[in-house]
């Protein structure tokens with residue numbers, strides 16, 4: 578039964594001009610190398626930044642991790658996705674961001690591209706409180722498995738422009754509250770970089786864009802070397 582926020586009670590009728598659709602899950606037709614290049618662009622990573630222990634959350638079939646593990650000697654990428662079975666050879670683990678099956682402070686870099694937190698706002702019928710809890714748990718889990726001095730990069734995080742019209746984007750009120758909680762708990766520094774193209778709705782597929790409905794950002798969370806430092810203490 579719906580718990581009642583009308584914003585989330587129906588899937589909207591719109592066509593996205595972005596790469597945020599969950600249809601991208603399977604990345605059909607895109608080679609591992611193309612996916613790798615998308616990740617570098619969306620997460621603003623350089624190949625030389627990859628000599629690290631990395632967790633890719635919402636990795637789909639693990640194409641990014643496979644490519645990096647095959648081509649970059651100093652790197653080790655683990656891939657996490659609830660819709661794909663674990664596979665030791667390609668370092669893929671079945672699981673979700675809400676309960677990450679790794680020990681504390683395991684990774685230098687935790688990334689999520691077109692996945693967390695965007696995918697956590699579905700299913701549509703759930704209340705904002707449920708969605709908020711899911712996003713909060715996931716970001717705190719990602720923080721837990723990040724080493725002190727490490728980084729979390731969330732690629733193309735969608736933010737709403739007009740919540741009454743378009744319930745596809747994470748309300749700023751929710752995301753900002755959780756990011757503030759992270760800042761207070763871990764004294765993290767957070768950078769946000771706008772990453773066009775912006776998202777418009779269309780009257781019809783292939784038609785003229787009608788209205789700006791969402792913008793996407795790269796969010797970089799820097800975990801300090803002393804993560805237990807509470808702000809104000």
Ligand SMILES: C[S@@+](CC[C@H](N)C(=O)[O-])C[C@H]1O[C@@H](n2cnc3c(N)ncnc32)[C@H](O)[C@@H]1O
Nearest residue numbers: 599601602635636637660673674690691692696
């Ligand atoms: C749009 S795809 C992005 C795939 C890949 N990161 C890319 O950029 O090509 C979103 C992925 O998030 C995964 N996902 C959905 N719910 C998740 C959750 N709770 N935790 C982690 N991943 C999740 C989906 O299974 C899907 O593979």
